Amino acid sequence: MRTSLAAILVVFATSAWAADVGEVKVARGVAHIERGTEQLPVQVGMAVREADKVVTGANGTVGVTFADNSLLSIGPNSALAIERFVFDTTTNAGHFDSTLSKGTLAVVSGKIVKQSPEAMRVHTPTAIMGVRGTEFVVHVDDPKH
Amino acid sequence: MAVLAVAALIALALLTAPTKPGETVVVLPAPDGHVGTVVVHRGDTEQVLHEAYAASRGSELTQLSPWQVERAYGSTLKALPAPPAKFLLYFITGTDELTDESKLELDKVLGALRERPSPDVLVIGHTDTMGDPDANDVLSAQRADTVKGFLVGIGIPAERIRTGGRGERELLVPTDDNVDEPRNRRVEINVR
Numbered sequence: 001m002r003t004s005l006a007a008i009l010v011v012f013a014t015s016a017w018a019a020d021v022g023e024v025k026v027a028r029g030v031a032h033i034e035r036g037t038e039q040l041p042v043q044v045g046m047a048v049r050e051a052d053k054v055v056t057g058a059n060g061t062v063g064v065t066f067a068d069n070s071l072l073s074i075g076p077n078s079a080l081a082i083e084r085f086v087f088d089t090t091t092n093a094g095h096f097d098s099t100l101s102k103g104t105l106a107v108v109s110g111k112i113v114k115q116s117p118e119a120m121r122v123h124t125p126t127a128i129m130g131v132r133g134t135e136f137v138v139h140v141d142d143p144k145h
Numbered sequence: 146m147a148v149l150a151v152a153a154l155i156a157l158a159l160l161t162a163p164t165k166p167g168e169t170v171v172v173l174p175a176p177d178g179h180v181g182t183v184v185v186h187r188g189d190t191e192q193v194l195h196e197a198y199a200a201s202r203g204s205e206l207t208q209l210s211p212w213q214v215e216r217a218y219g220s221t222l223k224a225l226p227a228p229p230a231k232f233l234l235y236f237i238t239g240t241d242e243l244t245d246e247s248k249l250e251l252d253k254v255l256g257a258l259r260e261r262p263s264p265d266v267l268v269i270g271h272t273d274t275m276g277d278p279d280a281n282d283v284l285s286a287q288r289a290d291t292v293k294g295f296l297v298g299i300g301i302p303a304e305r306i307r308t309g310g311r312g313e314r315e316l317l318v319p320t321d322d323n324v325d326e327p328r329n330r331r332v333e334i335n336v337r
Contacts, residue, residue, distance in 0.1 A: 025226035025263060025337070045263035061224035065337045067307070069229050069267075075221030089269065089309025090282060102166070104221040108228070109181070118184065125165040126187060133181030135173040136194075137218045141166045 021085035022048040026063030026073065031056040053081040056103065068094060070110030070120070075139075078103020083123075087112055096120040104139045107131065171200040171209055171218075176228075229267070229335035230257040233317075234292060236330055243295070250334075251295060257336040258301065265337050266301060268292050270310040273329035274322045278313055286310030292332045 024046040031042040034053040040046070042054070048064050056062060056078045063073040068087045074080050079101045087094035092115035098105075100122060109131050113120045118130035124140050174180050174197040182195040192201045198209045215222075232254055234247040243251075258264045270288035272281040289308035297303050318328045 023263065023265060023337075025261075026224045028224065061220055063224040063226040065226045065229075065265075067267075069335065069337070071226050071228065073221050073224035073226070075218065075224070078221075089307075090286075090311060091314070092311070100168075104218055106218065106221045106225055108175070108225060117182075124168040127168055127170075128186040129170060130184040130186065131181075132184065134175050134179065135181060136183045137169075137171045137173065137214065137221065139169045139218065141168060143166045 019049045020047040020067075021050055021082065021087075022064045022066035022070075022072075024048060024062060025065050026061065028061045029057060029059035029076070031060035031062045031074075048082060050082055050085050053079060055079045066096070066110060068092070068096070068110040068112045070096060070112065071108040072098075073106045075104030075106070078105065080105055091115070094119060097123065099123040100138055100140055101125065102140050102142075104137065106137045107135065109134050167203045169200060169202045170194060171198060171214055173197065173214065226337070227261065229337045230260075232257075232334040232336075234332045234334065235327065236288065236332075238327060238330075251299065254296070254334055254336060255299060261336065264305070266296060266306045267335040267337065268296070268306060268308045269333045269335075270308070271315055271317070271329060271331050271333070272313050273326040274313050274316070274320055274324050276323075282310055282312035284310070285312050288330075288332050292334065296334075 024042055024044055027042045027044050032055055033040045033042055034055060042062050054062055054074050056074055056076055058076055061073060061075055065071055066085065081099045083099055084095055084097040092111045094112040096112050109120055113131050113133050117132040120131040122129040122138055124138060129138060170183060170185050172180060172183050172194040180195065180197045182193060185192040185201045192206060194201055198211060198214060200207045200209045232250050234250055235244050237244055268289045270285035272285045289310055293306050293308050296306055316329050317331060318326050320326050
């Protein structure tokens with residue numbers, strides 16, 4: 001009985017830590033994070049988790065630093081989903097998959113890419129970017145133009 | 146006749162079907178001038194971008210100017226978080242005690258924390274190649290925990306500090322196995 005309670009507490013503690021994969025460091029204008037059924041207004045210091053979707057309005061920009069030192073910024077009128085983020089601080093092995101469905105994304109890759117080129121991938125509706133380092137911008141064309 | 150009708154139907158379908166938006170990808174130089182590589186996969190085709198301001202638009206490869214990038218993507222680039230500030234601390238051989246120079250580095254860590262809006266700290270320990278690699282994983286993690294203790298001692302909240310140990314995987318000074326090298330026995334602090 002005691003063992004199982006301890007086991008539950010350990011699982012709870014590690015899942016709370018493991019869920020946070022990055023943190024908002026820059027937030028300007030209107031932006032929110034879709035987490036499950038919730039819509040959370042973005043603010044500096046907010047944790048970013050796997051499966052979060054960052055959505056910005058016409059004047060919104062958001063900058064996030066991830067656990068492996070990857071830096072991402074999301075421009076105005078954009079939507080970026082964090083599909084998968086796995087990072088091992090001992091081996092620096094990991095995977096980072098995100099999907100930009102609209103708008104603009106800037107990336108400075110981190111330790112995951114330094115350890116394993118193309119372990120970071122950015123998906124758009126029609127392409128997949130394999131990242132071997134370091135800085136780049138992706139913009140999904142506005143369908144109205 | 147039938148062929149023409151099918152062709153006309155396909156053309157109509159292409160005109161009316163909602164087309165997926167394409168994308169533009171541009172590789173940028175890092176502040177230190179280094180230019181990385183991005184591989185753009187579209188279906189079976191692959192484009193490799195590895196020059197500063199090289200851009201891929203659909204199947205077209207072009208070269209943009211820094212001015213064009215600034216005009217189109219400046220507001221996004223401006224929102225990139227500041228790169229981590231990095232500090233190296235060294236231990237007096239065989240102890241948990243920092244060298245005098247490293248104690249001064251701790252003051253600089255506090256300075257970097259004050260410059261950031263919501264600072265968090267990553268502490269990564271390293272060892273030299275003396276001894277067993279598995280034991281060095283443990284030792285490097287212990288060094289990181291020791292430094293975390295120092296940081297908590299100067300007022301940084303423990304929940305804002307993450308630690309890890311890289312063992313002997315990331316030598317600052319490359320050496321053979323079983324080499325005593327003080328510069329490899331270090332802890333790296335990133336303020337983010």
